[in-house]
Amino acid sequence: MTTIIGNYVSPYVRKVLVVLGLKGVPYRIDPLVPFFATDDFLKLSPLRRIPVLIDDQVTLTDSTVVNEYLDERYPAPPLMPAAPADRAKARWIEEFADTRLCDLLIWGLFFQQAIKPAVLGEATDADKVAQILETDLPAAMDYLETQAPADGFLFGDQLSLADIALVAPFKNALFVRWRPDTARWPKMAGLIARAFAHPAFKALEPFETLCLKTPPKQQRAGLADLGAALSEVDYGGDTPRRGVMTLG
Numbered sequence: 129m130t131t132i133i134g135n136y137v138s139p140y141v142r143k144v145l146v147v148l149g150l151k152g153v154p155y156r157i158d159p160l161v162p163f164f165a166t167d168d169f170l171k172l173s174p175l176r177r178i179p180v181l182i183d184d185q186v187t188l189t190d191s192t193v194v195n196e197y198l199d200e201r202y203p204a205p206p207l208m209p210a211a212p213a214d215r216a217k218a219r220w221i222e223e224f225a226d227t228r229l230c231d232l233l234i235w236g237l238f239f240q241q242a243i244k245p246a247v248l249g250e251a252t253d254a255d256k257v258a259q260i261l262e263t264d265l266p267a268a269m270d271y272l273e274t275q276a277p278a279d280g281f282l283f284g285d286q287l288s289l290a291d292i293a294l295v296a297p298f299k300n301a302l303f304v305r306w307r308p309d310t311a312r313w314p315k316m317a318g319l320i321a322r323a324f325a326h327p328a329f330k331a332l333e334p335f336e337t338l339c340l341k342t343p344p345k346q347q348r349a350g351l352a353d354l355g356a357a358l359s360e361v362d363y364g365g366d367t368p369r370r371g372v373m374t375l376g
C-alpha cells in the first residue's frame with residue numbers, strides 16, 4: 129500500500145493526491161502539518177517538507193518527482209502529452225507553478241494570512257501581501273493568461289500533470305479569499321474552475337475543509353470520521369517551528 133505523508137491543505141500534496149486519484153492507486157495518508165514534524169521525519173524529507181511518498185519500492189519527496197514516478201509506474205491514464213514540444217511546455221508550466229506561483233500564492237498570501245497567524249503565532253506582513261495583490265500576482269496572471277486554453281485543459285480534454293500543478297495553489301488562494309478576476313483573466317479563471325469541478329479535485333474537498341477548520345492534533349480523528357484511510361505512523365509533534373529553508 130502506498131503511503132503519503134502530508135496535509136490536505138498543501139498544494140504540493142494536492143498535486144500528488146489528484147494524480148493518485150486519477151490513476152486509481154489506493155493510498156494511506158499521514159496528514160502531517162510540516163511545521164509540527166518530528167525530527168524522525170527529517171530522515172524521510174531532509175528539508176522537513178511535504179509531500180513524501182513511501183511504497184514497496186521507494187521513498188520519495190518533492191511533488192514533481194513523485195508525480196513523474198507515479199506517471200511512469202502507473203501509465204494509465206497518461207498525464208503527460210505525447211509530443212516533445214508539448215512535454216517541454218508541460219514541464220515549464222509545472223516549474224512556473226511550483227516556484228513563482230507558489231511563491232506568490234503559498235509563501236506569500238497563504239503563509240502570511242493563514243499559517244503565520246494561525247500556526248506560528250506570528251504577525252502577517254501586510255506590506256508583502258499588498259505588493260503581491262497589487263503588482264506581483266497580476267503580472268504572473270497576465271503571463272498565465274497567454275498560456276491558458278479557452279476550453280478544456282492545457283493539452284486537450286484530459287487533465288495533465290501541468291494542469292494539476294498549475295491549478296493546485298489556487299485552492300489555497302481561495303482559502304484566503306482571493307479568486308481570479310474573470311473579466312481580466314477569463315481563460316485562467318475558466319481553467320481553474322473546470323479543474324476544480326473534476327472528480328479528482330472534488331473528492332479531496334471534504335478533507336481540505338476539515339483540515340482548514342481543525343487544529344492539527346484533532347485532524348486525524350476528524351479525517352477518519354470522514355472515511356480517509358490514515359497511516360499508522362504519525363510524524364506530527366506538539367510544537368510548531370519554522371522550516372529548514374528560509375520563509376517570509
Ligand SMILES: N[C@@H](CCC(=O)N[C@@H](CS)C(=O)NCC(=O)O)C(=O)O
Binds near residue numbers: 179192370
Ligand atoms: N518543491 C517541493 C515543495 C514542497 C513544500 O514546500 N511543501 C510545503 C507545504 S505546502 C512544506 O512542507 N513546507 C514546510 C517548510 O517549508 O518548512 C515539492 O514540490 O514538493
